Amino acid sequence: MEPQFADTAPGADPGADPVVALLTGPGAPFAVARGERGGLEYVDGPQTLREFVETTWAFGDTDFLIAEGKRLSYGEFFAAASALARRFVEEYGLRPADRAVVAMRNHPEWQIAFWAAQLAGLVAVPLNAWWTADEFAYALGDCEPGVLLVDGERLERVGPWLAGQGGGEERLPWTLVFHHDGDLPGGDRFERYEDLPAADPAFGPPDVEVGPDDDATIIYTSGTTGRPKGAVATHRAHMGAIANPRYFAALSALRRGQIPGQGPTPVALLTFPFFHVAAFTGFYAAMSAGGTLVLLRKWDAGKALEAIREYRITNYGGVPATALQLLDAAEAAGDAMPTLAMFNTGGAAAPPDLVARLTARFGERVEPRNGYGLTETLGGVTANFGAEYRAHPESVGRPAPAVEVRVAGAGGEEVPEGEVGELWLRGQSVIRGYWRDEAATAAAFAPGGWFRTGDLATLRDGRVSVVDRIKDMVIRGGENVYCVEVEAVLHDHPDVLDAAVLGVPHPVLGEEVAAVVQVRPGSGLDADEIRAHVGKSLAAFKVPAHVLLREAPLPRNATGKLLKRELRGPVGEAVGETVAPQCPASDGPRQPPAISG
Known part of the structure; x- marks a missing residue:
């Protein structure tokens, strides 16, 4: 039997909260309406990732990425991504819906490759840069890419899969290699990115048709309990994922008595790997505001402190483990990190004492933030920040306007407020299903389009608290x-x-x-x-x-x-x-x- 849930829309009726009403009421920037799939969707904004990235051209000479002292402006980035997108279409003969695998560490070129795929109408497939050759082989065989975009470190690991593709060179995907000084495999389908002609900013992206319901990405789950599954998301879903952090940023500013968008441009130290959805939340937020992302080649708390000082970083984003290491390093060095204004953790559960440590050291100057999201939601769909986070450190916060939350019992029934059940989600940023896996897709979705997260949670006064994974709970x-x-x-x-x-x-x-x-x-x-x-x-x-x-x-x-x-x-x-x-x-x-x- 289909569970009977009230068909109400969180955020659609802001009630007594005038701040939420200002952002989500009719005609407001984050107003929502119920879409064809049954979930809530934002009314305004770009409809595809191609439209979204085209708007960043307006930021021109502003730094988009800083990595190891080198800077890439928004203008340079967009010109390079457009040139690569044209190559995909005009030289490689790729067509919309072909898959473009991106497998590299957090080089600036990762962003060029990913967005070039979107400008060409391809389906970007960001793969885990830490994977072994066998793990790469599984995903490559599963998604069947038309082009591989890999750095020199990953080339060796994808090599065995490429060598196993029989039937002649025409069966091989085009392979573009970044940051590699060694020899390339033979054949006309292998190129070195650094050998390509310089991008001409006078030329834009290729003329291709991309629609909101076209597939934009396949992101493989972490595979902590078995073979990873390819989570397929449309452009419409990504537009929800872009709007969610923008909403939380606007709500945070209003809660602090500020006007959204009128503060200093954010400079963020982003330590999440780009292939993970926590990073998507971070770089979507930065690109929406014309902010700058500072990258480290590998995590080092001491170098992170140096970067915060050198680049006057305002926002930190990382997993709780690195966040705690950064606080330890700052305390040991007596570094007050005076430019830091936002301390955001994600990717794993944050220990409740993290916000207490942050408050004890910085008072209310640095705003703490955490939230909840999955590969299947393209990043954060709830957020807990500021005074509410300090008061409720065990919570992952309240949902974004285009996200509905339910806590369901074993039979799918809604449990009373405050009781533990499985967290179900419905909304714009939820994936459409798993790549070529109908059984997994059917198992993941309940009637009405609700996604079963597999997490146990409680819901109190609109705040979500995640208590465990279902499979990790111990029954003693x-x-x-x-x-x-x-x-x-x-x-x-x-x-x-x-x-x-x-x-x-x-x-x-x-x-x-x-x-x-x-x-x-x-x-x-x-x-x-x-x-x-x-x-x-x-x-x-x-x-x-x-x-x-x-x-x-x-x-x-x-x-x-x-x-x-x-x-x-x-x-x-x-x-x-x-x-x-x-x-x-x-x-x-x-x-x-x-x-x-």
Whole structure:
């Protein structure tokens, strides 16, 4: 049976909040209406990514990207992207809907390649630059690209897949290689980007037709639990993803008594890899305002501090792990980061104490911000910022106007406010489905176009709080233990640098709680202290029965997500070797021997 939800539109009736009404009411810049797919859509704005990027030409000589001291202006960027788009159409013979794979680190040319694909009407496929040759081969075989845009580091990894494409050179995709001084594979379909003619700013992009409902991107999921799936998004969806951060920025300015768009132009240190949707939120926001993005070749907290000073950076964006490292480095150096005004985290759950640390050090000068988004929503669809974030650090905030939120029970029914259920989303920026995978698409969407996120959440007074992934929740003796909740408490300890909580099998309880904790070197922190710390804040059944101590960093993917699959084996082996099964105690958590390693 289809769940019965009230068909109301958040943001369409702002009620008593005049600030929201100013932005979302009829005729306002972020007014919404219900679209043909049943979800909410923004009424105004560009209709395609091609239209959007064409507007950035107006920023002319303003710096768009700064990387390793080199600067690329908006004018230079647009000329280069237009020239490459013309090459795709006129020299390579590519046509709209052909796939263009972009596989490189955060070089400025990544942006040129991605936007050239949009100007040519192609479907851009940004691949994870950290992938192995086998992972690249899977995705390349799945999406069947017409052109590969790779840097020298990735060329070697895509080489085995290219070598395996039989049937003559005409079956090979065009391959354009960036930042590579070595030899290229033989054949006319391989070119070096640096050998192409210089872009002529007098020429624009090719004349191709692109519509709002045409596919714009295929973005592969992180694959933390299996083969990645290609999430397919239309231009219309990306227009929603562009409008969402613009809305949150405007709402933030109004909350602080400022006029949106009239402050200083943002200069942002963007540390997310470009292939991840958290980066899309960042560079869409910058491009909308004519802002500048500063890039680091690789993350280094000390170099980040230097960049903030040198370029007078106003906005920071990164995963919580790098955010905490930046705060540590600033405190150690006595650096007040005086130009910094925005501190934005995403890509992984932020520990609640992060905003407390930020406030303790900077007061209200630096605005904290986090939010919630997925590959399938093209980045952030909720945001928590400013005073509300300080008051509710456990929340990921309220949804954007073109996003509807539901918390559903096991049978699809809407749960009462404040109770835990699966988070469902519906709105403009949600993908249309998975590439060539009808079964996965059908499983991901509930009737009415609701996307099942797989995350457990609560909804209180319009604020969303994510408590865990469904698959990560530990059920101990019939009691639900949300790993994110326990991890947040562990992060509160000053000598805990990182933590992962997971379930291990138990013959009586079903599962028990285990924690892998990265401790500060030389701290002397032991398992009993960790358990006592957790026990002060959480019920006894949530206290980890098993604790694995380590000084080495926990495994995370390129976007900061914990790779718990890499921890389950070692934890299971350690638990099996050192702990005998016991019946549940009625007066508190079991206390098996600590597991160190």
